[in-house]
Amino acid sequence: MLSRCLNPACGAPFRYLQDGRIFSIERAVAVPGDPEIQRLVEHYWLCGSCSMHLKVVVENGSVTTQPIHQELSAVELAHGGLIA
Secondary structure (H helix, E strand, O other), X not given: OOOEOOOOOOOOEOOOOOOOEEEEEEEEEEOOOOOOEEEEEXXXXXXXXXXXXXXXXXXXXXXXXXXXXXXXXXXXXXXXXXXX
């Protein structure tokens, strides 16, 4: 999963750990015939540019991206969005 940026509109190739962000998603997987639920960890990457404005989410069992919506608190709004 780490070969390209998760953003389908980007597709930048993964080359360096210092560029972008890696996300680890843990999923519960039922294996037929096994009463235990297996835990599976998958890794996804957003390039530096995409990680500035997108986040990784799991919706209906699919891993996708969504825009980051930063809602400012009342304290941040009172300080013009900056907290020292």
